[in-house]
Amino acid sequence: MKRPLLAFDEKGIFCEPAGVYLDPWRPVDKALITHGHSDHARWGHRQYITHHHNKPIITSRLGTISAKGISWGEPLLVNNVKFSFHPAGHIPGSSQIRVEHKGEVWVFTGDYKLEDDGISQPFEPIRCHGFITECTFGIPAFNWRPQEEVFHDINTWWRENKEEGNTSVLFAYSLGKAQRLLKHLDQSIGKVYTHGAIENMTSVLRTFMELPPTIPINKDTPKAEIRGNLILAPPSAHGSVWLRKFAPFVTASASGWMAFRGARRRRAVDRGFVLSDHADWSGLLKAVKATECETVVTTHGYTEIFSRYLREELGYNAYTQHTEFEGDQEENASAEDKETA
Template structure:
């Protein structure tokens, strides 16, 4: 009889039968280990949550009062003889790879990750294992990221040009991860940073967790449009095309996403500028990360699984495709429905349904 694997792929999520816990489950379970706080990995409804301590306040903000245990990187938790420890994924602040070990068998669930040090997230750390579960959101050779210092040089130059031309500057990125990465790498000598309410709520949660972020000012109904237009505005994708954004006209609108590497992506988002900036590993980053684990088998959970699995097999890896409900926040190509009076990235506990796409849902705030 074949040995039962330590981790299994089920209709609820990645399950460890020996430890009686799930990793990033998308249906309610008793015991959930969470890689990071994006909505396609951290769902409401579990009885117990385990996550990295820097995810604590964002998880509470998004999910409400939950039974949450947090740990440091490298700290070990035992569940029925199974060792669980978290290691940096480099995806967003507080993101973690989950290392699971039992009787010498080691699995690592990467969640989402990137290998470039973004200056705000704890940098990715390869973890040796027998089995590695990896995303491949950008698992195609066309996706090759430039060093982020080059991208931010372009962003800062664009902002200065907008100021010279009398245009407001609106830069769009997801509220957890992208927004903080943008904030920490802007040239603040250009002016003040103003934030949409959903982004500022996330910033405040991270600050409560002890994260040091550059200064920002929330845009409210009382904010002076003239003063806001002198700085730079960081906004979520759902604000694109809304009355909230139109109130800052005339403006130049930039979109930060890995998808901007593809011709036509900027046009589909109606952006004036597209900046290739992703919180996921590119083609080379995926290959280097997988190789560094020394794994015997790699499981690809979302993205270009067929193409990437075939390539890995050709170069000597034992690669397999698996189907999960991960893959939301940067794969979502259209803004979410929004209202100026709500922030839908906080889960509605009255509903038992969760979007199968997952994703980093964004809301829209207001300004008079």
């Protein structure tokens, strides 16, 4: 049997003929990075290659690194292997990576969603032989509603809180989810205040895209001024001393996990909005079908269940590979949220 074009080893997804890694989790020489979340863009590689928009994101997160930006669809040849980056629709600057060698084509998705979120370049299906996919929400219990409906609910919630004299606190990851919310919050209701971690990342994104105004909260911000408005904060701020100062407030979380009553109760938020930057069950199936691939490798999420479904019900050559990607980890606020909280 010939060696696969992409192999999984202890450092990451390895393309042997080119000698490069995709989203490696241990330090390597040359890393192709799908997007800026910390489980995909890790510290310690000698060289990072990623989409132009993701470059400022990882530079701000990882400090002094050697990073090279690349455009959508721009070919990158390494030892006769052709790499190219294509929109994944997950967060701004997120890509799928296409790998072509001697007529064989593989696509690694990183994280993705199919719905156009208004801030990320929308997902583009790419034909391939082998499709390496996440499946964070890969069980049929996850079916997202159109985001307009969710944003309508969020804005209604904010308006009602304001009428009752409460501040609205919305928890969201500082990279991606926070800006997606910001883009769709109806600022005719009030102003949007930001926690430091979110403000930092938002200002990085502002270098290449337009986003509605935010007011960063600092120690001089008068508490009375915030009342009735909305605070965007990372999940790690929940229950913190920092947050307590803004009482009275009502909390909500925006995440795919909020589809579960148990997850909402565990987070102890008043309201859960089901809003995810990952594909839902039907999204994953649609994405797989659109590639016209034969082989599917599931990397993180409900990997065993999703690959079994593809194998037994749809006839794909589907299997699971162990990786250190975390997807949208329900319980873990991402590390950088904690650092700046």
